[in-house]
Amino acid sequence: MTHLKWWQTAAFYQIYPRSFADGNGDGIGDFPGMIDRLDYLQSLGIDAVWLSPHFPSPNADCGYDVSDYTGVAPEYGTPDDFRRFLDGAHRRGIRVILDLVLNHTSEEHPWFIESRSSRDNPKRDWYVWRDPAPDGGPPNNWYSAFGGSAWELDPATGQYYYHFFFKEQPDLNWHNPAVKQAMWQAVRFWLDMGVDGFRLDAIGTIFEDPAYPPQTAQLSQLDMLRAWRENRSPEEQQALMAEFTRMFQCQVGQPGIHELMRDLRAVLDEYPGDRVLIGEDDDPAYYGNGDDELHLVFNFPLMRTDRITPAWVRANQAERLSKLPPGAWPCNTLGNHDSARLISAFGDGRHNDGWARVLAALVLTLRGTPVLYNGEEIGMTDLILERFDQLRDNQAVNLYRLAVSDGIPPEQAMAMAARMTRDRCRTPLQWANAPNAGFSPAGVAPWLPVNPNYAAGVNVADQEDDPASLLNFYRRLLRVRRATPALLGGEYVPLHPNAEDYLAFLRRDSRQTCLVVLNMSPRVQIINLADAPIAADVAECLFDGADLRAAGRRDDVSQLALPSFGVYIGRLQKQEK
Numbered sequence: 001m002t003h004l005k006w007w008q009t010a011a012f013y014q015i016y017p018r019s020f021a022d023g024n025g026d027g028i029g030d031f032p033g034m035i036d037r038l039d040y041l042q043s044l045g046i047d048a049v050w051l052s053p054h055f056p057s058p059n060a061d062c063g064y065d066v067s068d069y070t071g072v073a074p075e076y077g078t079p080d081d082f083r084r085f086l087d088g089a090h091r092r093g094i095r096v097i098l099d100l101v102l103n104h105t106s107e108e109h110p111w112f113i114e115s116r117s118s119r120d121n122p123k124r125d126w127y128v129w130r131d132p133a134p135d136g137g138p139p140n141n142w143y144s145a146f147g148g149s150a151w152e153l154d155p156a157t158g159q160y161y162y163h164f165f166f167k168e169q170p171d172l173n174w175h176n177p178a179v180k181q182a183m184w185q186a187v188r189f190w191l192d193m194g195v196d197g198f199r200l201d202a203i204g205t206i207f208e209d210p211a212y213p214p215q216t217a218q219l220s221q222l223d224m225l226r227a228w229r230e231n232r233s234p235e236e237q238q239a240l241m242a243e244f245t246r247m248f249q250c251q252v253g254q255p256g257i258h259e260l261m262r263d264l265r266a267v268l269d270e271y272p273g274d275r276v277l278i279g280e281d282d283d284p285a286y287y288g289n290g291d292d293e294l295h296l297v298f299n300f301p302l303m304r305t306d307r308i309t310p311a312w313v314r315a316n317q318a319e320r321l322s323k324l325p326p327g328a329w330p331c332n333t334l335g336n337h338d339s340a341r342l343i344s345a346f347g348d349g350r351h352n353d354g355w356a357r358v359l360a361a362l363v364l365t366l367r368g369t370p371v372l373y374n375g376e377e378i379g380m381t382d383l384i385l386e387r388f389d390q391l392r393d394n395q396a397v398n399l400y401r402l403a404v405s406d407g408i409p410p411e412q413a414m415a416m417a418a419r420m421t422r423d424r425c426r427t428p429l430q431w432a433n434a435p436n437a438g439f440s441p442a443g444v445a446p447w448l449p450v451n452p453n454y455a456a457g458v459n460v461a462d463q464e465d466d467p468a469s470l471l472n473f474y475r476r477l478l479r480v481r482r483a484t485p486a487l488l489g490g491e492y493v494p495l496h497p498n499a500e501d502y503l504a505f506l507r508r509d510s511r512q513t514c515l516v517v518l519n520m521s522p523r524v525q526i527i528n529l530a531d532a533p534i535a536a537d538v539a540e541c542l543f544d545g546a547d548l549r550a551a552g553r554r555d556d557v558s559q560l561a562l563p564s565f566g567v568y569i570g571r572l573q574k575q576e577k
């Protein structure tokens, strides 16, 4: 067996710091809270944490507008708290990677404050400044992906600066070598401290077409914003997304980026311990030659659908695995802080618990590194906010304002904003059936409302002691995954290409072959796998979602019975005659 790196076998768990655990009772998650929950993370069985931004930030974009790349946001704690968190995680065998936002800083970052101070400031060229168009308007008609023009006039100096995201997030000019030098210094700061790598934010947006040609897409700003997350027919959504992509084609995926990623990789490779880079993008080109750019690139196409079916997964795997360059390692996920929660995205309303289980099993058994999103393990769902003043995600605030100024009645605009806002999936972690779900003390108003379903069993404490809970399902699965080499490193071999209700595949390495069957339907399935491309007639059961005592059971693979949304993992064996 080839030796696997830690980031190939690790199960990652994304922590959204603001919503994870409020240690000091101010309604905002923080490092003391996270430190208190390290034992929980260890007992869950994850191997690595991806921490969404924990840096000082005015929070125009919930921390993705960084004002100090080597600091710790005071509301999350002190630099010492961060170190205690990192050390505590490491002591428990949990690695920690940080979120690195390269495309832009906060407008309050000292670099930008200097840059905007005068046209001849030495940092002027650290950002993207352009003269107004002849009519005094913006340099071109590019949009910001979060609404409005991508250009903001700085009245004091009479030029516009470019921002792909909010106007509070000016884009850095990565053509200027001083920018790279300053950013790599911050990267080294954290690597020196011992962090295990970075998730790279929005790398596709780092460079722009240097000719700044006008964009010609036919999409209103409102529709552009709605394209992010609206319930539409798949055809409509596809057409909208195609136009959306066309709208931004000069602003994303531009030349220069691969060279930059190679450069960053070289910095990481100077350090011992296999530090890792995970790109927030789905383009396999970011793997470079398999060893010179990013270690992992998300398989986002897997989650870009409103229904995950066996056929969808088979098609996704066939395409994705065939596109990866030799040596590249897949990375699967079904949710994060920008998308609907797993159950809200893919549940059918009637069998949500079944979907939660079968999809957990999917992401933990496919070939590649799985990335889970905090709260998924207890079945947290999206919260639909009711009032404008509850919105914290400025993307939704922009959408609401645009809709109202377009003549849409406020209630309808609010309904649109509530559907698209990323606040939906960012509500506080539900620790107990207690006031504020145990996230903050009673009487404190958390920064986002708590989802009231904590009182209906969607919380850690209630699930902790129930062996049949979703939480313990995740724990069992993570344990089996860790203990089963073929699940960690084995090749993926799809079976039964026409099965509509279930997904069956092998994970196979030189020592063992595991059979995985996921019933993605409420109907019982009797499955004959005796024709799998391996001579086997029995499977030693490693995991049976429905039977906690099934491990070690010998099952006849010519008639495996899977209950509604059943999950089966077995090790294939030839019967001793």
Ligand code: GLC
Pocket: 061, 064, 065, 101, 165, 201, 202, 280, 337, 338
């Ligand atoms: C990434 C982050 C998102 C953020 C954006 C701008 O997509 O995941 O939350 O708003 O980048 O930094």
